[in-house]
Amino acid sequence: YAWDANEEYLFKAMVAFTMRKYSRKNTTQISNVLLCNVTDRVSFWFVVTDSSKNVTTVPGSEVEAAIRMNRDRINSAFLLSDKTLQFLEITSTLSPPVEPSTPVWLIVFGVVLCIIVAGIVFLVVAGIQQRKKKNKESTERENLEEKGEVPVAVENGIPCEALDLKTGHINGVFAADDERFTSL
Amino acid sequence: LSVPPETPKEDGRPKWDNKFQYILSCIGFAVGLGNVWRFPYLCQIHGGGAFLIPYFIALLFEGIPLLHLELALGQCLRKGSIGAWNTISPYLGGVGVASWVVSVLVSLYYNTVLTWVMWYFINSFQEPLPWSVCPLNENRTGLNEECYESTPVNYFWYRKTLNITPDVTESGTLQWWLILCLATCWAIVYLCTIRGIETTGKAIYVTAIFPYLVLTTFLIHGLTLPGATDGLAYLFTPNLNTLKNPRVWLDAATQIFFSLSLAFGGLIAFSSYNPLKNDCEKDAVTVAIVNSMTSLYASIPVFSVLGFKATTGYWDCLDRNIISVINEFDLPEESIMRENYTVWINFLNSSYPEKIAGLKLKRCDLQEFLDQSVSGTGLAFIVFTQAIILMPGSQAWAILFFIMLFSLGLSSMFGNIEGVFTPLLELQIVSKSMPKELISGIICLISFLIALCFTLGSGSYWIDIFDSYAGSLPLLVIAFFEVIGVAYVYKIKRFSKDVKWMTGRKLNLYWHITWRFISPLLLLIVFVAFVVLQIQKPPSYAAWNPKYEGFPMKEEKVYPPWVVSICVLLAVLPGVFIPLVALFHLIKRMRRSKDPRFVPPEVFSCQGANS
Numbered sequence: 001y002a003w004d005a006n007e008e009y010l011f012k013a014m015v016a017f018t019m020r021k022y023s024r025k026n027t028t029q030i031s032n033v034l035l036c037n038v039t040d041r042v043s044f045w046f047v048v049t050d051s052s053k054n055v056t057t058v059p060g061s062e063v064e065a066a067i068r069m070n071r072d073r074i075n076s077a078f079l080l081s082d083k084t085l086q087f088l089e090i091t092s093t094l095s096p097p098v099e100p101s102t103p104v105w106l107i108v109f110g111v112v113l114c115i116i117v118a119g120i121v122f123l124v125v126a127g128i129q130q131r132k133k134k135n136k137e138s139t140e141r142e143n144l145e146e147k148g149e150v151p152v153a154v155e156n157g158i159p160c161e162a163l164d165l166k167t168g169h170i171n172g173v174f175a176a177d178d179e180r181f182t183s184l
Numbered sequence: 185l186s187v188p189p190e191t192p193k194e195d196g197r198p199k200w201d202n203k204f205q206y207i208l209s210c211i212g213f214a215v216g217l218g219n220v221w222r223f224p225y226l227c228q229i230h231g232g233g234a235f236l237i238p239y240f241i242a243l244l245f246e247g248i249p250l251l252h253l254e255l256a257l258g259q260c261l262r263k264g265s266i267g268a269w270n271t272i273s274p275y276l277g278g279v280g281v282a283s284w285v286v287s288v289l290v291s292l293y294y295n296t297v298l299t300w301v302m303w304y305f306i307n308s309f310q311e312p313l314p315w316s317v318c319p320l321n322e323n324r325t326g327l328n329e330e331c332y333e334s335t336p337v338n339y340f341w342y343r344k345t346l347n348i349t350p351d352v353t354e355s356g357t358l359q360w361w362l363i364l365c366l367a368t369c370w371a372i373v374y375l376c377t378i379r380g381i382e383t384t385g386k387a388i389y390v391t392a393i394f395p396y397l398v399l400t401t402f403l404i405h406g407l408t409l410p411g412a413t414d415g416l417a418y419l420f421t422p423n424l425n426t427l428k429n430p431r432v433w434l435d436a437a438t439q440i441f442f443s444l445s446l447a448f449g450g451l452i453a454f455s456s457y458n459p460l461k462n463d464c465e466k467d468a469v470t471v472a473i474v475n476s477m478t479s480l481y482a483s484i485p486v487f488s489v490l491g492f493k494a495t496t497g498y499w500d501c502l503d504r505n506i507i508s509v510i511n512e513f514d515l516p517e518e519s520i521m522r523e524n525y526t527v528w529i530n531f532l533n534s535s536y537p538e539k540i541a542g543l544k545l546k547r548c549d550l551q552e553f554l555d556q557s558v559s560g561t562g563l564a565f566i567v568f569t570q571a572i573i574l575m576p577g578s579q580a581w582a583i584l585f586f587i588m589l590f591s592l593g594l595s596s597m598f599g600n601i602e603g604v605f606t607p608l609l610e611l612q613i614v615s616k617s618m619p620k621e622l623i624s625g626i627i628c629l630i631s632f633l634i635a636l637c638f639t640l641g642s643g644s645y646w647i648d649i650f651d652s653y654a655g656s657l658p659l660l661v662i663a664f665f666e667v668i669g670v671a672y673v674y675k676i677k678r679f680s681k682d683v684k685w686m687t688g689r690k691l692n693l694y695w696h697i698t699w700r701f702i703s704p705l706l707l708l709i710v711f712v713a714f715v716v717l718q719i720q721k722p723p724s725y726a727a728w729n730p731k732y733e734g735f736p737m738k739e740e741k742v743y744p745p746w747v748v749s750i751c752v753l754l755a756v757l758p759g760v761f762i763p764l765v766a767l768f769h770l771i772k773r774m775r776r777s778k779d780p781r782f783v784p785p786e787v788f789s790c791q792g793a794n795s
Contacts, residue, residue, distance in 0.1 A: 041514040108306040109364060116371045123378050127621050 002041045007078075008035060011046075014074050015067075019048055019058070022066035027052055197262060198381055205385040207467060209454050210255075212392035212595030214444050214475040217297065217564075220592065223443070224419065225559030226435055229750035232419055238436035243476055246706050247440040249698035250663055252468035253670055254446060254649075258455030258465050260682050260790040263626065264606030265449030268456070268671070271709055276669045277766030280607065282662050282758040283449030283709045287603035289754065290448070290656040293647045294600060295373060296638040297561070298593045299365040301586050303345055306365075308582035315340035316573045334736035337570045340683030342728045344563075349641035350729035350739075352649075352747060356641015363639050367632065368372060372594065374628040377601045379620050380609075381392065384598045391591040391598075398588035399482055402581075408489030409575070415491015418554045419483065430713070437710045438656070444475055447662040450599035453606035460790070463687045465695075486563075493571040494553035501548035508543050518720035561644075564589060567569055601627070645725060657714065660701050664707040665762055671699050682790035 001007070019028040032051055038044040038150040048058040067074065067087060075085055200206040227235045261268040269280035307314050318331035318339065326332070331339035342348045349356040376387040406412055426432050445451065455464065499522060506520045509532065520528045533540045558567050572581045604627060609620070638647055670679055676699060680691040726738035743751070 039514040041510060041516060043514060045509075077793075104310045105306045108309050109368070113368055113371070114307065116368065116375055119375045120371065120378070123375065123383070124621055127379065127619065131619065 008038070009089070010077060011035070014065075014077050015046065018066045018070045018074065019063070029099060062160060196566045197457065198379065199459065199547050201252035201385055204461075205388060206454065206458060207470060208392045209381070209384065209388050209595075209598065210451060210471045211474050212388050213450055213454070213599030214471055214596075215392070215395070215478045215592065216443075216445070216596035217359070217589060217593050217627075218439075218443055219475070219479045220482045220486065220589070221561075221563040222559050223439060223479040224486045225563065226439055227483055227556055228417075228419055228487075228557050230432045230435060231423035233422035234424045234426055235432065235436065238433045239440065239476070242433075242437045242440040242706075243472060245698055245702050246437060246710075247444050247446075247636075248469060248472045248474075249695065249703045250441075250446050250667065251444055251451070251472050252465055252695065253666065253699065254451040255455040255464040255468050255471075256679070256683050256686065257666075257670065258452035259458045259460065259462055259686060260461075262456045262608055264453045264456060264608075265603060267610045268452055272669060272674050274769040275761075275766040276665070276673060277769070278762035279662055279665045279669060280449065281761040281765060282658060283447060284604065284607050285730045285758040285761065286654065286662065287448050287450065287600050288631075288657050289650060289758070291597065291600040291604060292635050293655075294593065294597060294636060295369050295631070296366065296369040296635055296647055297644065298590060298597065299362055299639075300345060300561070300565065301593065302365045302369055303361065304569070305583065305586035305590060306343075308579055308586060310578065312329060313342070313569075313573060313578055313582060315569050316578075316708050330730045333730075337566050338736065340569075341565045346644050347449045347641055350646060350727055350731065351741065352642050352645040352725065352727070353744060354642060358636065359639050359641070359643075362643075363636065366639055370628050370632040373597055373601060374625060376594070377598060377605065377624050377628075380624070381454075381602070384602070388595060388598065389522065391595040394591045395588045396478075398584050399485060401584065402485035402489070402683060403481075405575075405581075406485040406492070409488060409492035411492045411495025413491065414495060414550065415487040415489070415554065416484065418491065419487040431717075434586070434710060434713050434717070437706065438714065440476075441663070441710070442656070443479065444472060445485070445596065445599060447659040447666065448600060449607065450601045450603035453602040454599065456606065460686060461688075465689070470622065486568075489571045491554065493567065493574065494550060494556070496571075496574050497553045498548055498550045501546055505545045505548065509540075512539060512543055553573035554680075622632065645727070647750055648725060649747070650754065654754040654758075657711075657755045660707060660711045660714065661759040661762070664704060664711065667699060667707065671704070676700060685790055723751060 009030070012030045012035070016030050018029045019032075020026060027050075028048065029051070029152045032049045033046060034049065034120050035046045048063055050056055064148050071082070075081055076121075078085060200209075201301075227233075248650070257268055257272075261271050263271060265283040266277065266280035270277040315337045318327040318336045321328045328339070330343060334342075345362075347356065347359050374385075374725065376391075377384055455467075458464075502522050502525055504524075506525060509515070509528070510520060512516070512530065513536075529540070529545075556567075568585065569582070572578050572585065575581050601624075605624060608623065609629070637643070640646075670676075676696065680696070684690050722742050724740055724742045727741050729739045732739040
């Protein structure tokens with residue numbers, strides 16, 4: 001926005017408001033605030049007079065203290081910040097950075113660690129179970145081989161006892177057709 | 185009666201689930217942090233696009249032949265590095281042991297770098313990012329002094345992360361937050377390598393592919409940032425004059441060599457799990473080309489972001505000057521813009537030179553900002569984090585960036601751990617009944633305990649030492665003996681027959697020439713040049729000392745003699761195993777040759793072992 005007489009009026013009003021709040025007297029008027037040396041840069045000097053005490057200026061330290069108290073109100077009236085609205089020789093107090101009660105990184109770290117530990121436990125347990133199964137299988141096979149003292153007859157990898165010969169089909173082609181065979 | 189079918193000889197060796205897993209593991213091992221933070225730096229300081237010429241020449245004559253050699257060796261012999269070299273010739277067994285020692289040393293410190301990445305990652309979830317603002321000092325009157333003098337990013341890295349001591353001799357204390365992160369990193373490594381390649385093979389799908397996704401995202405975002413084109417132009421503008429400097433050729437050769445992770449024994453371990461009839465020649469060329477392409481691909485987003493950072497720094501410098509000029513001369517707002525800044529300054533300088541001089545304006549030069557080249561941890565943790573603060577949505581970018589760095593480093597760690605794990609499994613030291621989970625657990629636990637010394641205040645100085653001495657010179661020595669061993673001890677004729685049997689094609693003339701003459705010669709030249717350059721000046725380091733007059737510049741200090749002796753020890757220790765083992769076997773043979781019952785061992789051949 002452009003700086004014009006209305007903005008100057010607002011500034012005078014804000015300073016008057018600040019002085020009223022600070023000194024708690026209701027005597028400061030807008031007419032008590034005087035601006036001079038306004039430049040294009042929009043920089044100027046200003047003084048606050050005290051009408052009750054014969055047109056003397058209020059000491060600078062008082063004005064400084066008052067403005068420091070209400071800095072944020074003045075800033076927001078002009079939609080500016082400490083950086084863009086500068087009062088020379090009034091340094092702004094720094095606000096400490098926000099620190100949450102538990103540092104955030106600890107929380108994230110806890111989550112990551114839990115996931116990893118769960119993964120490790122799962123893999124180790126799965127490995128142990130697999131090993132137990134393999135051991136059981138190999139002992140079973142050993143027991144089986146021990147029991148059968150007669151070597152198990154195997155046809156194509158299947159023990160003959162498992163083959164149920166009765167359920168097989170009799171192939172008609174090879175049915176005993178005695179005429180085919182030459183008689184001895 | 186049925187004839188039992190012929191069963192192929194099973195040696196119970198674990199194998200890859202599919203070929204893609206194997207290729208991805210090799211690529212993941214080769215593509216590491218160096219592709220992101222060393223290659224772009226080298227490109228920048230050695231004349232941009234012109235650096236690609238020595239780089240590709242080195243790739244052709246050094247990288248690809250050595251890679252093919254290692255992959256073929258592992259595949260044929262089906263053993264880890266120690267077993268493989270023992271099989272080729274007992275006198276060369278030392279080469280395998282040296283590889284194993286280097287893998288151990290590198291695993292120790294590499295995971296600590298990942299610890300730093302993890303620390304930054306878990307801090308990226310905070311709003312605002314902790315490295316963007318300075319904390320207040322004790323009495324809340326101003327900002328912390330160390331942070332104020334340097335930048336918040338520097339402060340977070342040197343103080344909040346490393347808590348660095350001003351000197352390498354001052355050890356400082358163990359940093360508990362780094363210990364926690366280190367434990368987490370080793371737990372992750374254990375989780376992924378718990379059963380050897382059965383588990384890394386699954387993890388590699390994520391850790392090898394994810395970085396490419398993030399790089400693409402950064403590429404797209406980086407190219408939209410202002411100033412990106414300046415950065416890219418700066419990176420790629422070729423300056424052919426730099427090729428006259430031999431340092432450029434040396435850097436290209438060493439970069440190719442270390443980038444492909446040769447001579448660690450990890451590649452031999454990976455290819456030993458392959459089926460015998462596998463085309464290792466194609467694999468080697470594929471892995472090498474993908475690695476180089478990744479380096480190039482990664483340098484684009486890195487330099488876009490660096491260009492963006494330089495431009496923002498330049499604009500900030502200009503803006504600060506403009507504000508002081510406007511305040512001084514009481515000019516209206518927005519009368520001086522960045523575009524007409526020089527015009528205004530010249531005008532004002534001619535009319536009011538004393539006032540301008542009194543303002544003490546800083547000289548703002550974009551070239552100067554672009555020239556601030558950094559590599560290594562400085563690039564990732566200082567420069568890049570600063571650039572990320574300036575981007576909108578900085579948390580997301582920070583998180584993505586650090587996960588990418590973590591995946592890149594983790595996939596390289598897999599190769600390192602395999603290089604340690606596989607030979608241990610084959611040596612008779614561990615009994616067959618001990619489960620793999622226990623062995624990998626013990627390796628990870630011991631490494632974690634030793635790596636605790638890198639979490640001391642002086643830890644990052646020690647990591648630089650390990651990186652410069654244990655992770656550089658011994659590898660050149662090992663690679664040289666690898667090529668000589670295969671070409672002249674095992675004999676190229678035998679090896680080419682083995683490779684022909686494995687791939688089904690006769691060996692090209694290119695391989696014959698490079699394996700017999702060019703690669704060994706090149707390695708010898710690089711080794712000599714490397715040693716000469718190291719000896720020329722006393723080894724020094726840059727220390728972060730807040731009490732230094734030139735702070736925030738780093739203080740150049742010289743290593744004390746006991747540290748230098750440790751450096752020499754690290755560089756020499758792996759290499760010394762080569763002559764030691766050869767000597768040991770020589771003595772054994774001389775004793776045995778007096779024994780009449782001694783039968784010389786039979787000659788080994790790829791086909792013979794598994795027919």
